[in-house]
Amino acid sequence: MDKATWLGLLVGFGGILLGNLLEGGHMSSLMQLTAFIIVLAGTIGAVMVSSSEKDLKTGLHLAKKAFQKEESDAKKRIQEIVDCARIAKKESLLSLEARINRIDDPLFKGVLRNIVDGVEAETIRDIFETRIETEEEEMLAGAKIWTDAGGFAPTIGIIGAVLGLIHVMGNLTDTSKLGAGIAVAFVATVYGVSSANLLFLPLGNKLKRKVQSISREKQMVLEGGLLIASGMNPVVLEQKLFAFLNEEQK
Known part of the structure; x- marks a missing residue:
């Protein structure tokens, strides 16, 4: 959590x-149900119109990460990379082929597979950097649905306020309905502004930072694989990879 x-x-x-x-x-x-429905349904509808189905699914999936404590496998990945570097240094790059199937990370597995197959380092970098960038763009597009919601919600709240005032103006002769109409008008604005600034925008910003952290770890894995291919000393390699980690991860 x-x-x-x-x-x-x-x-x-x-x-x-x-x-x-x-x-x-x-x-x-x-507690105004009418205002709540106007703001919630209006915001969801606007987000659905402005986003693709894939972005919506990605955004909903990412939202869970904002409420869960981040469990990074970065140190585990580094140890795995260093172990492979020791094997390659002691024996050869081809000796890593037997270890590939025991690796859980699909990115590192793909990098090692290309290294063992003799693909040039620059080609490997181009392939996987493009893949990392593409995945990052997709996740950022998913995170953007929450910042979009933060932009739409206040405006939808104003629409709710206007609807409430229209209702009030249409019932000026019935004083028993004036209070309810004015309440919906102002509460809808409160719902829109508060949900945008206390939930949607902060959630979108947090998810963007988490996406950047995920991409940084993937970049670390790619760099580790390329350093193995270059024959770097495992001790130095480990130090270079630890530079990718923040203080909490270390």
Whole structure:
């Protein structure tokens, strides 16, 4: 569980609710089903129109990562790369063929396969850097649906406010309906602005950073494979790969 995400949501939304209570407001005044439906359905519809089906699926899948503690396998990958470097240094690059099927990481497995097959290092770099960049673009497109939602939600909230005011203006003679209409108008705006700035935009930004971290680890794996092919000393190779890690990963 990512404590920062959960705590941030608690502090953000909790602070608004607490402030409302301190001002003499009531929880029931913020619970407007009509306003909620307008903002939620409108935002979802706008995001669906502006994104592809693949981006939507990727974005929903990535959203889980924002609420889960990041478990990095970077150190495990480095150890695996160093072990392969020792084997190659002690025996030969061809001796790595027997180890390929025992490797879990598909990227490292693909890099080693090309190395064993004698593909030139520059060609390997071009192939897998392009693959990493493509995967990163796809994940960033998925993360973008949340920042898009953050852009649409306040506007949808304003639409809800206008609809509420239209309802009020149409029932000026019926004073019993004025309060409900005005409540929907203002609450819809609160829903739109708060969901955008406390949920959608922060979520999108966090996912972008996680995508960048994933791509950096993939770049580390590729670099490790190429260093094996160059015959670099395993000790030096390990030091170079550790430079890719942040302090928490180290």
